[in-house]
Amino acid sequence: MDALKDVSFTVNRNDIFGVIGYSGAGKSTLVRLVNHLEAASNGQVIVDGHDITNYSEKGMREIKKDIGMIFQHFNLLNSATVFKNVAMPLILSKKSKTEIKQRVTEMLEFVGLSDKKDQFPDELSGGQKQRVAIARALVTNPKILLCDEATSALDPATTASILTLLKNVNQTFGITIMMITHEMRVIKDICNRVAVMEKGQVVETGTVKEVFSHPKTTIAQNFVSTVIQTEPSTSLIRRLNDEQVGGFKDYKIFVEETQVTQPIINDLIQICGREVKILFSSMSEIQGNTVCYMWLRFNMDQQFDDTAINQYFKEKNIQFEEVH
Template identity: 55%
Template sequence: MTMIEMKRVYKTYKRKNVATEALKGIDLEIQEGDIFGVIGYSGAGKSTLVRLVNYLERPTSGQVIVDGQVLNDLSDSQLRAMKKQIGMIFQHFNLLESKTVFDNVAIPLVLSKKPKDEMKKRVMELLDFVGLSDKARSYPKELSGGQKQRVGIARALASNPKILLCDEATSALDPQTTQSILQLLKRVNKEYNITIMLITHEMSVIREVCNRVAVMEAGEIIEQGSVLDVFGHPKYPTTKNFVKTVIHNSIPESVKRTLKKTENSRVFRVEVKGEVASEPIVHQLMKNHEVEMNILFANMTEIQETTLVIMYMQFDGEASAIERTLQFLNEKGAGIEEVVE
């Protein structure tokens, strides 16, 4: 089931007769249960995009559809009801310093006029879920950054939302705390079956928790798909630059400088993933194929519990022997791309 959909969405800001296009023809689908990451550099349009989902911003044109409802067509009262199904956590926590942790988490329930007994039960259940049941009477100034973000997550979950929006939710945290918050978001997704839309400029965050990703540049989505596919086959320079921050996937310059090529040598980028990555493919190549083989570069990483191996291999031999070698790799399900320089 599609939980969030955008159809040809444009957003233009006008100030002093100067128009700025923040979003340009966005088409996007996020399925129920996804942890969907949106990544891009500053000014790419990420935050504008996420603010359209809960209608903090309205599109200049195009449709925003949430849980089957076209937000453009809803009345103000219908929008208020819809927004209760959408929680949001922020980069800088947005907690009220004058209120206790308990009272901060309870804010959505107070606004919904829930009975006190029901409210207390729900708040304590959520504080236990995020590991802060002993901090109910503490104030935000007494908490660490990670604890503050856990309070923010508990508050966002208070009204039992179907969707959780995360706008740079970990960028103010240190790496160890970031890891713990990402693991908590995974639990939220799994145990509450909440669809998560996560905005970030950190590819490591995408790798850690997301199953799908969209890459933004200058108000457009330039690339989207499963995290495994986008990491394995980045097509655009921006995506390649992001992927390089977490996966070294190109031949080092020092290797290029010393590379010796002959008339019969060819270089290929070879990608294997899943169970195939654990097979002795290199051994089989050396044993059964009449080519000289040189591994110029290799890297192994794990994405969404799937192993991804990227190798740059130089084959030297007769053309027919190299073709048989490539056929063997194809039969193994490897992705192959010849490197021509």
């Protein structure tokens, strides 16, 4: 049985690219292929222009210098100080003591742990341990940072601070980040693009805004619903339908921040010449932008024509879906 099958996508330079899926979806296998901790049985794995499936062990050591990695459980040496944990990749590369001291000091300052350099991992909180791991991953100046469930062992407040730090890593150093996670909140807060995995396959890809506004697969819809309520509950819809007199047509729409102030409901009332019911509305923040989800209902009769409504949404670039 294949752990991964027909997986194909591109992570662009400077992306914060999320890969999300439930346990057993193949996420960790995917990241291990990118870091060449496992070899692909077929296909290509191209990292920064290098097809790493064709490289020898010696050649991979050079490529791996450009790849940093952080893990769910930190992987720190409990017998070594914070300073030595961060310095370890440079020590193994036989860098000079002067270079090691300068680089480690810079990275500990960047992650906010300058005052912890002489402490040991057992003396640190979970969030501080992950900051040490991030500093260790950055100390070699990588081009790519792989994060395998990097926040799964942390509480919500600490997760938020680590995500802020990772975003700063991306913006400050221009490092491309791949986030492996089963938490949609991580995707929502930090990633600009996302791939959704299920049973060893990528079933959906797109920008975070695209996936959150119009998830195409059931699994993507389920993940989005864990962090944002995008539609009324089934029980509410059932009750509203039972109370409805006559025919009706429903629309789900996604309104971006630049569209929030537009008089959408007023425009629709004038266009179709009838009342527009708002069955559901919620606002959320995605990547620092406020967006709105709405579920609208139009009463139908013999004169009802949805052509003008559809045309209005298209002209205003409002993403919509007819609900049947």
